[in-house]
Amino acid sequence: MWITEGILAAVGLISGFSVAAGTFALIASLGLIPRMAGKTSVAARIIAFENAVIFGGIFGAVIQICDGIWLRVGAWFLVLYGICAGIFAGCLSVALAEVLHVFPILFRRTKLKTGLNLLVFVFAVGKAVGAFYYFAVLFR
Numbered sequence: 001m002w003i004t005e006g007i008l009a010a011v012g013l014i015s016g017f018s019v020a021a022g023t024f025a026l027i028a029s030l031g032l033i034p035r036m037a038g039k040t041s042v043a044a045r046i047i048a049f050e051n052a053v054i055f056g057g058i059f060g061a062v063i064q065i066c067d068g069i070w071l072r073v074g075a076w077f078l079v080l081y082g083i084c085a086g087i088f089a090g091c092l093s094v095a096l097a098e099v100l101h102v103f104p105i106l107f108r109r110t111k112l113k114t115g116l117n118l119l120v121f122v123f124a125v126g127k128a129v130g131a132f133y134y135f136a137v138l139f140r
Contacts, residue, residue: 020057027053030095056088086131090124 027033033053037046063069071077097103107116 016061020061024053024057026096027092030092032091032095035095036091056084082135086128090127 033049034043034046037043037049042049063071103116103120107119112119
């Protein structure tokens with residue numbers, strides 16, 4: 001019994017470490033943090049950005065693993081956490097699409113020359129509306 005639980009715990013920890021390493025390797029290879037720091041003109045605080053990503057990953061992992069932990073922070077924290085998680089997922093997906101040159105290929109094939117910023121904005125709004133619909137209607 002103890003041996004089985006020990007093996008399962010070891011496999012779980014090793015799997016978690018490998019997934020976390022892969023996620024942070026993807027973030028590092030995309031250059032997401034330096035790019036965001038450069039776009040927001042706060043390159044002097046890049047260490048704070050990196051620490052926020054690391055602590056956010058640790059916080060999310062602890063919350064996922066420890067179901068017995070209750071945080072009595074209210075609905076405002078849930079809204080704030082959802083917004084931050086959505087921003088992170090959006091930045092990560094746009095950075096990945098940018099590295100893979102998805103947008104230039106899409107714009108070239110559709111022969112779009114103007115309105116590119118509007119098109120990217122519409123993509124983002126569509127993603128947000130879809131997420132709100134999912135959580136408000138389908139997730140109940």
